[in-house]
Amino acid sequence: MSTEPDTASTGRPRAAADHADSESIIAIPSMDPFYRAPAGFEYAEPGTVLRSRAVTLALFGVIRQKVSAWQLLYRTTSLDGAARVAVTTVVLPVGGRARPERALLSYQCAIDAVSDRCFPSYVLRAGARAVGSVPQFEFMIILYALRRGWVLSLPDHEGMDGLWGAPIEPGYCTLDGVRAALSFEPLDLTATTPVALWGYSGGGLATSWAAEAAAGYAPELDIVGAALGSPVGDPGSAFSRLNGTIFAALPAMVVEGLRRTYPVLDRLVREHVAAAGLETLSSLHRKTTVHAVASMVMHDLERHLDMPMADLLATPEMVQIFQDIQPGKSAPEFPLLVVQAVHDPMIDVDDVDGQVRRYRAAGANVTYIRDRLSEHLSLHPIAAPVTLDWLSDRFAGKPTDESSTITVWSLAGSLPGLRGLLGLAVSTGRAFAGRIG
Structure with missing residues (x-):
């Protein structure tokens, strides 16, 4: 099998590994040879890294961020069991030292489109022209999460064909992206590294599929929890x-x-x-x-x-x-956090209530928080601090309470919530200044 690597045999990126980032405009995935499956890739195990390159990330394609990032082309699986390739962008702070306790967060962006111009691997790079793509705005939350010291995996969970809405397959893409990240030497991760999943809206739906597929598709992964923000439900x-x-x-x-x-x-x-x-x-x-x-x-x-x-x-x-395409048919073996706006004009709260009920009926442990004052777009940044704290507790091995549903006026109404939003605001300001999140 030809893997056509863009890195040296040590796994460390060559100086010219991402020559495209020196240009003002980069190619969209369908025009970029990096995304093409190498000959014989179908014989590789799911999650095998087939090709890698170092990339430069930039807010809105313009404001370069001081993070270390690579893109990994890896082997994954389609809904019908056929071999496919996908790409994930893996990120850690510049100068971040390898630590035995380092954790991996797989963040599924709200791609919410069929155009490859909205894939995170394109949108988040310096030189991308993707005005109106949702991951551009999510990048500020991604950089805020990076401040926790975790390694991040940002998969193109729709695969190469923009399969938005497809069942299960986004979960395979996500889990194989985790496998690829764990094996990628520059990240200094191991097979026992704890993993968490997070996504909002369309990314929350992809995270739902990954959580549901994990036990059967990737049982070796140490997934400690999954946070589903407004995960569509139905x-x-x-x-x-x-x-x-x-x-x-x-x-x-x-x-x-x-x-x-x-x-x-x-x-x-x-x-x-x-x-x-x-x-x-x-x-x-x-x-x-x-x-x-x-x-x-x-x-x-x-x-x-x-x-x-x-x-x-x-x-x-x-x-x-x-x-x-309705999620909630099986119970993940790890705890779930679900957040949803009560008055969401895009994702009906009744649909998410139903997804939670299905999870619990199947035996899942679900912490469900409903926010009265938020709507779809505002809830994501408002819920981000609470979500990150919940994920931190899962990485720390803290026990979770029994399944519960609480309805609050606003997740920003508590002191920790306000403190977290202030931190997000500071992080966003640093991102616009081109500094680490």
Whole structure:
């Protein structure tokens, strides 16, 4: 098998390992040879690093950050068990010394798009042109998490094809990204390094799949906990509720992502969607999340159908797909933290309540916090300090309480919450100044 490494045999990056970062603009993943699977990769074990390179990270593609970062191309697995490749970006502070107690946090960004222009491995690099991609904004929270001294893995959990909304497979991508990071020599991690998972919104959904797949797919990993921020709960319900609203692009992008996962859906779309609707769906491959949302405000997909939307969604094929993509079918063996805004206009609290109920019915330990005053976009930074403290406790081996649900006015209302938000504000200021998070 040819691994075509971009690093020396020691695993340390060569000086010219990332020559593209010296340029003003970098290639999107579909045009970048680094992302191409090497010959014979399918014979490697899942999580095997096939290629690596050092990269420079920058806030909004412009403000370079003083962190050490590499990208790892690794072997992973598709929903149907076929060999695939994916990329994760691994990050640690510049000058950070290897410590035996170092932990690994896999953070799943809210890619929430089918365009590779929104993949974290592209968005977070110096020279990226990805205006309107969500991971650009999440980078400030990522840098704040980096201050805890953890190594971070930031996988392109949609794989190479932008499979947003697909079940299970994002979990495989995430877990194999963890395997790749643990074996990558410059990070000084080991097979026994404790691991935690975290994601918000679409990243929370990917984290749900990783948590559910862990016991069967990667039982050797020492996963101590997973934090699921607004993890969608029921993508089928979200589709019906958001179509025709200001967020109509989100369900449309899920359809476009799922067409690549389910041939039967692709057939239904081609049979029942008019040419103008097909063009609308295809155009999403060129758009970042914010661009897509802005271009499809109040867009109703039903106007492109030759049958009522309700009738299409009631077909056996669509019912099965919506059942497949609903998380919460199995209980992770490690504790979960779930946070959700009560008045979230994008992710309905009832859907997340249902996901939590399913986890608990299967035997999972879930701490569920519902926030009354936040909405979808504000809850992520507001909940970040509490989430990071919870993850720190899991890494420290502290016991968790029994499953509980609490509803608070605001996660920012406590002294630790306010202190954490102040820390996040300071970290963000340092990021805009080009200093370590």
